[in-house]
Amino acid sequence: MNYETSPIAIATFAAFVAFSLWIAVYLARRAKTAHGYYAADGSIHWAVNGLAFAGDYLSAASFLGICGMIATAGYDGFLYSIGYLAGWIVALFVVAEPVKRLGRYTFADALNSRFNARSVQFTAAISTLVVSLFYLIPQMVGAGSLVTPLLGIPHTFGVVLVGGIVIFIVATAGMASTTYVQFLKGGLLILFSTILAGAVLLRGISTTPSGSDLVSMPFHLDTSGNLRIDRPGYSVVPGQENSELVRKGYIKVRHDGAISVWKVSQTSNTLEETLTVTTRPDGSKLYNGAPLSAGKFHQVGQASKIIQNGRSVAQTGALGPLEFLSVLQRSTVIRWDKETIADGDNQIAIYFQKPTPGSDVMRPGLKFKVDKGASSTDRLNFVSLMLALFCGTAALPHILIRYYTVPDVAAARKSTIVAISAIGFFYILTLFMGLGAMVSGVIDVTDNNMSAPLLARSFGTFLFACISAIAFATVLGTVSGLIVAASGAVAHDLIDRFFGGTVSDSGRVVAGKLAAVAVGVVAIFLGIRYEGMNVSYLVGWAFAVAASANLPALVMLLFWKRTTAAGISASIVAGLAISVALILLSPTMYESVYHLSADAAPIGLDSPAIIAMPLSFVTLVAVSLLTQPVQTVSEVTEATTA
Amino acid sequence: MNDPSTRRDQELIAYKARLGLWMFVVYALIYGGFVYINTFHPRLMGLDMLGVNLAVVYGLGLIVFAVILALIYNSLCARAESDASEDTASEDSDVR
Numbered sequence: 001m002n003y004e005t006s007p008i009a010i011a012t013f014a015a016f017v018a019f020s021l022w023i024a025v026y027l028a029r030r031a032k033t034a035h036g037y038y039a040a041d042g043s044i045h046w047a048v049n050g051l052a053f054a055g056d057y058l059s060a061a062s063f064l065g066i067c068g069m070i071a072t073a074g075y076d077g078f079l080y081s082i083g084y085l086a087g088w089i090v091a092l093f094v095v096a097e098p099v100k101r102l103g104r105y106t107f108a109d110a111l112n113s114r115f116n117a118r119s120v121q122f123t124a125a126i127s128t129l130v131v132s133l134f135y136l137i138p139q140m141v142g143a144g145s146l147v148t149p150l151l152g153i154p155h156t157f158g159v160v161l162v163g164g165i166v167i168f169i170v171a172t173a174g175m176a177s178t179t180y181v182q183f184l185k186g187g188l189l190i191l192f193s194t195i196l197a198g199a200v201l202l203r204g205i206s207t208t209p210s211g212s213d214l215v216s217m218p219f220h221l222d223t224s225g226n227l228r229i230d231r232p233g234y235s236v237v238p239g240q241e242n243s244e245l246v247r248k249g250y251i252k253v254r255h256d257g258a259i260s261v262w263k264v265s266q267t268s269n270t271l272e273e274t275l276t277v278t279t280r281p282d283g284s285k286l287y288n289g290a291p292l293s294a295g296k297f298h299q300v301g302q303a304s305k306i307i308q309n310g311r312s313v314a315q316t317g318a319l320g321p322l323e324f325l326s327v328l329q330r331s332t333v334i335r336w337d338k339e340t341i342a343d344g345d346n347q348i349a350i351y352f353q354k355p356t357p358g359s360d361v362m363r364p365g366l367k368f369k370v371d372k373g374a375s376s377t378d379r380l381n382f383v384s385l386m387l388a389l390f391c392g393t394a395a396l397p398h399i400l401i402r403y404y405t406v407p408d409v410a411a412a413r414k415s416t417i418v419a420i421s422a423i424g425f426f427y428i429l430t431l432f433m434g435l436g437a438m439v440s441g442v443i444d445v446t447d448n449n450m451s452a453p454l455l456a457r458s459f460g461t462f463l464f465a466c467i468s469a470i471a472f473a474t475v476l477g478t479v480s481g482l483i484v485a486a487s488g489a490v491a492h493d494l495i496d497r498f499f500g501g502t503v504s505d506s507g508r509v510v511a512g513k514l515a516a517v518a519v520g521v522v523a524i525f526l527g528i529r530y531e532g533m534n535v536s537y538l539v540g541w542a543f544a545v546a547a548s549a550n551l552p553a554l555v556m557l558l559f560w561k562r563t564t565a566a567g568i569s570a571s572i573v574a575g576l577a578i579s580v581a582l583i584l585l586s587p588t589m590y591e592s593v594y595h596l597s598a599d600a601a602p603i604g605l606d607s608p609a610i611i612a613m614p615l616s617f618v619t620l621v622a623v624s625l626l627t628q629p630v631q632t633v634s635e636v637t638e639a640t641t642a
Numbered sequence: 643m644n645d646p647s648t649r650r651d652q653e654l655i656a657y658k659a660r661l662g663l664w665m666f667v668v669y670a671l672i673y674g675g676f677v678y679i680n681t682f683h684p685r686l687m688g689l690d691m692l693g694v695n696l697a698v699v700y701g702l703g704l705i706v707f708a709v710i711l712a713l714i715y716n717s718l719c720a721r722a723e724s725d726a727s728e729d730t731a732s733e734d735s736d737v738r
Binding site: 075078086088254323325359362363364365382402413421427430559 | 655658659662663665666669670673676677680681682684685687688692693694695696697698701702704705706708709711712713715716719720723
């Protein structure tokens with residue numbers, strides 16, 4: 001899609017960045033000690049910390065990814081919202097207070113509180129780094145994808161810009177500046193998402209949303225059996241009878257000197273408009289037969305039939321939240337599917353209309369194969385993903401370190417409750433923003449991640465500018481949190497605790513800042529390296545790895561007295577190794593990264609949690625039982641006489 | 643590290659941990675039911691309820707229920723903390 005650069009968007013974004021940098025400079029004096037740098041002196045108010053949790057957690061994957069997925073796959077996208085939110089229940093009820101009570105700066109501190117073992121410190125640090133890296137890549141790639149349309153600058157420059165700003169924010173004032181940037185971003189994201197969802201409900205649903213010029217036209221077969229178009233100015237391109245396109249049910253049509261591809265509907269004797277992206281042998285692309293700049297590739301998504309109060313209408317007017325969902329459930333929505341066909345030396349990606357009953361849109365099954373025809377592996381994949389989302393949140397290192405920024409356990413608990421309320425409210429909004437985009441003619445079929453900003457654009461430039469700037473800020477906030485977590489693992493867990501233990505307080509701060517710069521540079525490199533790759537699934541994998549490697553160790557440490565340091569280390573290694581191995585052998589990895597057939601993958605599972613997590617628990621129990629400390633005579637006597 | 647030393651503190655920690663665990667089990671069962679229906683009876687999610695379907699009611703319900711459960715948990719924990727600090731204060735004054 002060809003986006004226009006908005007000066008208001010640039011100004012809004014620049015204002016946010018300038019304010020974030022000012023906060024970092026202002027708070028720099030609080031990062032003079034290790035406690036100040038890693039934990040903001042433990043002085044953040046619980047309400048601020050709660051909203052910062054939301055700012056940390058609601059990453060680009062949450063905002064752009066979920067809205068885009070709901071816009072194209074309906075309720076299945078909302079399942080992510082439900083899973084991501086449910087994970088906070090584990091965080092609140094199981095880990096919040098103990099993690100605050102047991103740790104100091106990092107998740108490894110809490111795990112190692114009973115043992116002071118180097119193995120625990122080392123394995124927890126490695127696990128933190130791996131999970132943070134899985135999470136960082138999509139954020140950095142997303143940053144690059146966002147800046148290109150919004151600020152009119154190249155992907156590489158966008159990634160460097162985001163990386164540079166984040167490194168400055170983190171290296172200047174550590175957790176204090178990161179917290180306030182996330183607080184600001186979380187608040188703005190929820191505020192403007194509420195405005196956007198409200199605007200969707202006020203506008204209602206229409207069969208002809210602005211920006212959508214969907215066309216179909218009738219045809220007939222002449223006496224020789226040739227297809228004739230019943231509309232002046234349109235003609236079938238000759239000589240394509242034996243082409244792959246025609247065999248697959250498409251036909252090339254000439255109009256005003258340009259050639260477009262149409263889908264032949266034999267049942268209604270109509271030709272339906274498609275969108276095409278043609279990749280030529282030299283790698284150049286044509287969008288609907290012309291360069292992107294020609295503007296022939298338009299946005300899509302609309303209701304083809306609206307049923308309100310039992311009657312068919314063309315426009316609903318303003319709707320209440322439940323009424324909006326109810327009307328959509330009874331209507332028919334035109335979604336778009338994709339098929340790639342070889343046409344001579346060219347590859348044509350054809351996006352074609354797929355009218356879908358609202359009742360199917362509003363229940364599971366469009367993305368996840370759980371309905372008729374679903375195999376056991378499909379179902380296992382779905383359960384595994386929902387398990388990873390549920391158990392992953394409470395084991396994400398960049399979320400856990402936020403518990404050290406508040407003064408006490410009560411504040412840790414209260415900030416989690418603020419987070420649950422804010423994040424829960426936001427996730428409810430995603431349903432309205434996503435479904436709103438689905439029927440507002442704003443979807444870019446080549447990149448559904450832009451659905452929320454483009455929905456905002458349908459309400460005017462100002463809202464678009466604000467939502468775009470916030471989308472960008474979303475990346476800044478989350479990346480800051482991830483870099484703090486990763487740099488803490490390198491500087492505090494590895495350099496200080498594992499290798500030395502003799503580093504001075506100011507030395508720890510310097511080590512933390514240097515580690516932040518190093519991790520930031522790695523993040524920039526990865527963001528550039530993976531340009532153009534759809535890496536949103538990496539966030540799902542980050543949850544699966546965190547759930548498999550970290551959660552069993554954390555839960556058993558809290559609830560099983562016979563847990564040993566060796567058991568903890570072994571379970572982290574097992575969870576990490578098994579989940580990463582399963583990911584490397586997964587169908588998605590084969591298809592997206594190795595560019596091989598997904599069928600060639602040795603296992604059919606895309607989400608590893610359902611296997612890796614139980615094995616990590618089993619490993620912990622087995623190794624702990626094998627490494628129980630031998631009681632001395634005096635301990636046994638003490639125990640029996642107590 | 644804020645290591646609890648008094649017995650009352652430990653009782654308070656144990657109470658909150660037990661409470662959290664029970665609330666977690668309640669939510670996990672309801673979440674598990676949601677995943678079960680979605681996985682094995684997805685068509686059931688299309689059942690009409692109050693103008694919308696079960697998928698919407700159950701999904702939104704899970705989010706709202708999480709918030710309600712969190713508030714109840716906080717209120718019970720805060721009451722226990724307050725009782726514990728009152729007991730400690732009265733013990734201190736008895737000693738004086």
